[in-house]
Amino acid sequence: MDFFLQLLVNGICVGLLYGISAMGFVMIFKSSSVLNFAHGELLALGAFFFLALITWAKLPIIGAFFLTLIGCFTLGFLIEKFFLRPLIGEKLIFVIMLTVGLAAMFKGFILLIWGGNLHTYPSFLSDSLAIDLGAIHIAPVYTATMMISIVFLVIFGLFFKKSAQGIYMRSVADNQKAALSLGVHVRRVFALSWAIAALVASMSGIVLGVMNGVNVHDLSSIGLKVFPVVILGGLDSIGGAIVGGIIIGLLETFTGGYLSPSLRDVVPYIVLVFILLIKPYGLFGLVEIERV
Amino acid sequence: MRRFSFHPCGNYRESYRQELSIFETDFGRAALIIFLSLFFFVVPFISSPYMLYILNTIGIAAIAAIGLNILIGYTGQISLGHGAFFGVGAYAAAILSTRLEVSFFLALPAAGFITAAVGMVFGLPSGRLKGLYLTIATLAGQFIIEYVLIQWESLTKGTMGIILPTPQIFKWAIQGDRAFFFLIFISLVLMTLIAVNIMRSKYGRAFIAIRDNDRAAEGMGIPIFKYKLLSFGISSFYAGFAGALWAYYMISITTEPFNLGLSVEFIAMVIIGGMGNIPGAIFGATFITLLNELLRYLTVVLMNIQFVINWGLNIAPLKEFVFGLAIVLFILFEPRGLAELWRILRSSFRLWPFSY
Numbered sequence: 012m013d014f015f016l017q018l019l020v021n022g023i024c025v026g027l028l029y030g031i032s033a034m035g036f037v038m039i040f041k042s043s044s045v046l047n048f049a050h051g052e053l054l055a056l057g058a059f060f061f062l063a064l065i066t067w068a069k070l071p072i073i074g075a076f077f078l079t080l081i082g083c084f085t086l087g088f089l090i091e092k093f094f095l096r097p098l099i100g101e102k103l104i105f106v107i108m109l110t111v112g113l114a115a116m117f118k119g120f121i122l123l124i125w126g127g128n129l130h131t132y133p134s135f136l137s138d139s140l141a142i143d144l145g146a147i148h149i150a151p152v153y154t155a156t157m158m159i160s161i162v163f164l165v166i167f168g169l170f171f172k173k174s175a176q177g178i179y180m181r182s183v184a185d186n187q188k189a190a191l192s193l194g195v196h197v198r199r200v201f202a203l204s205w206a207i208a209a210l211v212a213s214m215s216g217i218v219l220g221v222m223n224g225v226n227v228h229d230l231s232s233i234g235l236k237v238f239p240v241v242i243l244g245g246l247d248s249i250g251g252a253i254v255g256g257i258i259i260g261l262l263e264t265f266t267g268g269y270l271s272p273s274l275r276d277v278v279p280y281i282v283l284v285f286i287l288l289i290k291p292y293g294l295f296g297l298v299e300i301e302r303v
Numbered sequence: 304m305r306r307f308s309f310h311p312c313g314n315y316r317e318s319y320r321q322e323l324s325i326f327e328t329d330f331g332r333a334a335l336i337i338f339l340s341l342f343f344f345v346v347p348f349i350s351s352p353y354m355l356y357i358l359n360t361i362g363i364a365a366i367a368a369i370g371l372n373i374l375i376g377y378t379g380q381i382s383l384g385h386g387a388f389f390g391v392g393a394y395a396a397a398i399l400s401t402r403l404e405v406s407f408f409l410a411l412p413a414a415g416f417i418t419a420a421v422g423m424v425f426g427l428p429s430g431r432l433k434g435l436y437l438t439i440a441t442l443a444g445q446f447i448i449e450y451v452l453i454q455w456e457s458l459t460k461g462t463m464g465i466i467l468p469t470p471q472i473f474k475w476a477i478q479g480d481r482a483f484f485f486l487i488f489i490s491l492v493l494m495t496l497i498a499v500n501i502m503r504s505k506y507g508r509a510f511i512a513i514r515d516n517d518r519a520a521e522g523m524g525i526p527i528f529k530y531k532l533l534s535f536g537i538s539s540f541y542a543g544f545a546g547a548l549w550a551y552y553m554i555s556i557t558t559e560p561f562n563l564g565l566s567v568e569f570i571a572m573v574i575i576g577g578m579g580n581i582p583g584a585i586f587g588a589t590f591i592t593l594l595n596e597l598l599r600y601l602t603v604v605l606m607n608i609q610f611v612i613n614w615g616l617n618i619a620p621l622k623e624f625v626f627g628l629a630i631v632l633f634i635l636f637e638p639r640g641l642a643e644l645w646r647i648l649r650s651s652f653r654l655w656p657f658s659y
Contacts, residue, residue: 046435097635103434104381105634108574111567112630119624235563238439277450280443287428287440 017148018268019261024153026260028219030253031160032233033240034167035211041184041247042204045095048110050212051234052117055227057083057213058220059121062130079217080210087209091202099201114231121227130225152222159218160253163211167249180204184247239279243286245296254294310653323503339492347484355480357596362487363549365588368572369498369581370541375570376578377502378534379514380433384425384441385569387448388539390561392418392546394452397465397556407470407477407551411490414547415540421448422539429531433517445563452558464557467550483552490548491585494541498581501537510534514579542569571626575633577642586641594629598622 036050047053060082064075094113098106171177182190183200191197216230223229236259244255259279267275292298310330316322326332347355371385382388395414399405405413425444429437452459459465470477470486477486501507509530512520521527550556568591576587602619637643 044435046438094631094635101638103438104375104570104574104578105638107381107435107438108570108630109634111570112627112634115567115623115627116631117627119620119622119627122620123624235442238442242436242439273454274450277446280446283443284428284440284447287432287436287443291432291436 014268018264020149020153022261022264023257024149024156024260025264026257027153027156027160027253028215028222028256029233029236029240029260030256031156031163031218032212032215033237033244033252033256034163034249035208035215036237037241037244037247037249037252038204038208038211040241041249042180043095043183043201045106046110047208048107049114049117049234050237051231052114052121052227053083053087053209053212054216054219054234055121055225055230056086056117057209057216058225058230059125059216059227060213061217061220062125062132062225065132076217079213083209083213084206087206087212088202090209091205095205096198096201114234118227118231125227127227130220132221132225152218156218156222159214163214164250164253171249176200176203236279239283239286242283242291242293245293248293248295251293251295325499325503343485343488347481352480355484357592359480359483359487359552361589361592362484362491363545363552364569364572364592365585366491366494366548367542367545367569368576368584368588369494370538370545371569372573372576372578372581372584373498373501373510373541374534374538375573376580376583377507377514378510378531380426380429380531380534381438381570382425382441382535382538383438383563383566383570384422384444384448385538385542386561386563386565386567387445387452388418388422388542389546389549389565389569390452390558391421391448391539392543393550393556393561394459394465394546395543396547396550397467398458400468400470401465408472411544411547411551415544418543418546419536419540422542423532423536426532426535426539429535430528442563445566449558449562452561459558462558464555466555470551477551487548487552490544494544495581495585498541502581506530506533511579568626571630574638575629575640577640580640580642582645583640583642586645590629590641594626595622598625 032050032054035053036047039045039047057079061075061079064070064078065072068075070078090113094109095106098109169177171181179190179195179200180203182193182195183197187197190200219230219233240255240259241252242255243258244251244253259282262278262282263275266278286293310328326335346358350358367385367389371382374380374382392414395417396410399410399413400407425441425448428440432440453461455461477483502510509520509525512523512525513527513530513534517527572587572591573584574587575590576585577583598621602622605621633640
């Protein structure tokens with residue numbers, strides 16, 4: 012029973028991490044329907060910027076954190092401006108391959124500068140965040156992750172429901188032409204959504220880095236694991252990303268714990284195929300009916 | 304004896320037969336025949352083994368790229384699983400020829416057909432899904448096949464790999480780069496011919512109709528699902544055939560190379576070469592293979608320069624960076640790829656001095 016409970020808690024924690032990694036991905040898809048294959052590399056860039064700021068520039072943690080967020084915000088903005096904007100209205104394959112190309116570029120860049128080894132942050136989370144419930148132990152990182160993801164869910168929920176920019180973004184996601192004719196600045200919305208997505212990605216990257224150490228290969232493979240998560244949750248639902256993340260996280264830890272560790276990494280993709288066959292719009296996704 | 308026809312200065316076609324012709328002019332046909340005879344009778348005898356190795360790699364990649372181009376460029380279905388399909392072909396050939404001792408002649412097409420079957424299984428989601436959902440489904444296919452290849456140890460020997468016997472045609476053993484050069488390039492010519500002719504037939508036209516507008520295609524009475532599945536099958540057949548050739552050429556295979564990176568390389572070949580253009584796939588395969596080889600060479604050179612060593616820089620990832628950069632630049636500046644550049648180059652020669 013203890014083993015089961017520990018797996019359950021671990022699964023939820025890993026799942027939350029997947030969930031917040033997927034949030035940035037969903038942001039981009041929601042406003043510009045771009046599948047971002049470079050998401051894992053965006054996570055990695057955020058994590059490595061933070062690493063550089065605290066180990067090379069020796070900035071205090073809070074300052075480094077905010078500088079990273081600002082840097083990634085700008086980076087997302089620039090990516091949209093120089094790479095994605097020329098492709099508005101182009102075929103899907105070009106957009107997908109462009110993000111694949113960007114992923115290779117970012118990965119090469121990170122490997123050139125930091126190499127493929129595992130780096131770690133100096134520890135900065137206080138041990139008082141750890142929770143012990145009988146036999147179950149929750150590490151401080153997980154508590155921090157949970158808190159951060161809840162905070163971000165609330166912030167994004169409010170942003171999309173209440174703020175003018177959020178409503179513009181939703182309108183663009185819903186119908187680009189209608190939004191344009193109602194006077195929404197669609198290009199600005201695209202740029203902003205990439206910028207926010209990169210910001211969220213960098214934050215998730217830092218959280219992942221605190222937890223598992225910073226390694227390009229691990230982070231970019233998490234970028235691919237985002238796909239089962241978002242398909243399960245629904246491609247355009249931010250809450251769905253969190254729920255999907257938790258379900259995938261649980262599935263992974265339980266298969267790893269009870270069946271076989273090697274099956275662990277492939278289970279999300281097997282589930283993915285079944286979801287796509289049965290319910291392609293996921294749990295919370297918007298169903299667009301189109302019969303062919 | 305027919306007269307040699309020149310390039311017309313406009314579109315003067317009068318029948319569907321002319322519209323369907325492969326070569327616009329007889330000069331095109333003659334040029335191709337001359338090129339091929341030079342290629343087959345001169346190149347293998349003057350090239351070094353290293354050159355032949357590169358050419359052979361290009362040839363194998365080109366077969367796979369042509370297949371993928373049928374799927375992506377002509378039918379408009381994106382597959383991120385072709386690296387794994389290539390692996391399925393390689394393993395099918397290896398298992399057939401070591402376990403069942405099937406002769407090489409049968410094993411090559413058999414590997415193709417097995418891969419076609421696997422490809423059609425992963426094409427099944429295309430019945431309900433399109434666009435990006437289908438892409439994600441094939442991405443899942445890539446990971447699942449990779450997992451099966453590694454874990455099904457009783458069949459694939461897992462990470463140990465399999466060593467293939469030397470292929471034999473009657474009494475003649477195919478060994479060494481030159482013998483494989485003929486095998487690979489004769490296959491390439493045949494496969495190109497088949498692909499070009501499929502595209503001229505009813506099937507090819509149905510593929511193009513599905514790509515351009517699937518609803519209209521359905522309205523015109525094309526059973527979309529059947530043709531999408533067929534396109535997956537043909538495309539995987541090419542991938543599997545190329546994989547089988549690769550396995551025989553490499554002699555021993557492991558599961559390692561058939562990862563997502565290979566799938567991405569194949570798609571890059573199709574895009575950089577030119578989507579919906581069969582010679583384009585060959586150009587793309589040449590470009591990517593040469594780029595890889597050049598970058599590998601450059602890495603070795605740079606690693607030996609004292610300055611770089613002193614800096615403690617690791618140059619190897621430069622390969623990945625430049626590869627990504629090439630894809631991005633082609634998509635942004637010449638999305639129709641090398642085939643389009645080649646067409647512009649030819650037409651500006653033809654129209655000289657009034658080229659635009």
